[in-house]
Amino acid sequence: MRWIGVVRILVIVCTLLSTWYFAEKIFVSKWEARSLRYIFGSWSCKSAWCDSWPVSGPDETEVKEEKSQKKNENKCGNDKECPPNYFAFKILSGAANVVGPSICLEGTTLMSSVKNNIGRGLNIALVNASTTELLKTGHFDMYSGDVKLVQDFLEPMKEGTLILMASFDDPATKLDEKTREMLTSYGSSFAKKLGFRDSWTFVGGKGLKNKSPFEQHLKNDKETNKYDGWPEVLEISGCIPKKME
Numbered sequence: 001m002r003w004i005g006v007v008r009i010l011v012i013v014c015t016l017l018s019t020w021y022f023a024e025k026i027f028v029s030k031w032e033a034r035s036l037r038y039i040f041g042s043w044s045c046k047s048a049w050c051d052s053w054p055v056s057g058p059d060e061t062e063v064k065e066e067k068s069q070k071k072n073e074n075k076c077g078n079d080k081e082c083p084p085n086y087f088a089f090k091i092l093s094g095a096a097n098v099v100g101p102s103i104c105l106e107g108t109t110l111m112s113s114v115k116n117n118i119g120r121g122l123n124i125a126l127v128n129a130s131t132t133e134l135l136k137t138g139h140f141d142m143y144s145g146d147v148k149l150v151q152d153f154l155e156p157m158k159e160g161t162l163i164l165m166a167s168f169d170d171p172a173t174k175l176d177e178k179t180r181e182m183l184t185s186y187g188s189s190f191a192k193k194l195g196f197r198d199s200w201t202f203v204g205g206k207g208l209k210n211k212s213p214f215e216q217h218l219k220n221d222k223e224t225n226k227y228d229g230w231p232e233v234l235e236i237s238g239c240i241p242k243k244m245e
């Protein structure tokens with residue numbers, strides 16, 4: 001009966017070999033798939049095998065990062081996404097005379113401290129209301145500057161130009177009747193009342209038929225201001241309907 005013993009040993013050896021073979025094969029293929037996934041960062045991989053094992057180590061943090069970016073992926077960091085044929089915008093007026101204003105349209109910052117194109121007074125960006133193409137930006141000191149410069153900036157505007165404005169420090173001391181009238185004709189409700197160190201954000205347009213719904217004004221009041229005699233930040237955001245040709 002020696003051959004039975006030989007067969008038993010053969011069976012045991014075969015079992016061990018095949019176990020080792022399959023174990024290695026599975027382990028190696030998982031490891032390879034995983035490292036490839038890591039190298040290429042192909043997080044869009046949707047097939048069942050991609051998710052058939054727990055992800056740990058650097059993988060996990062990458063997934064988390066992707067998720068947190070998704071939260072804020074709306075243009076200009078807005079809470080809501082705009083429907084087609086609307087442009088996302090966000091405007092912040094300056095805080096006191098310290099933090100500058102910023103103007104964002106369709107995910108592009110048009111004016112900010114970082115872009116180094118803002119200043120005390122009125123900050124204005126002119127944009128094509130059909131395409132959001134930036135036409136020009138300007139900032140005008142309304143405490144000691146020349147209001148004629150604002151008029152010269154605004155007057156050549158063509159119909160279908162969008163005007164985005166933010167105040168910083170004092171937007172009003174030099175503002176005369178003529179300029180207030182111009183701004184009113186672009187849809188502003190507050191341009192006529194604007195006073196020393198008021199906070200103001202406004203989106204208007206040349207050729208606009210009605211008052212703009214995108215405007216905020218905060219009267220400067222020493223008693224109630226957050227920063228004593230200085231203006232507070234106003235933030236306005238939303239979706240501007242695209243001007244159809």
Ligand SMILES: *[C@@H]1O[C@H](CO)[C@@H](O)[C@H](O)[C@H]1NC(C)=O
Binds near residue numbers: 161
């Ligand atoms: C806006 O862009 C369109 C397409 O290029 C052009 O036809 C139109 O004149 C532009 N409008 C303004 C106000 O620049």
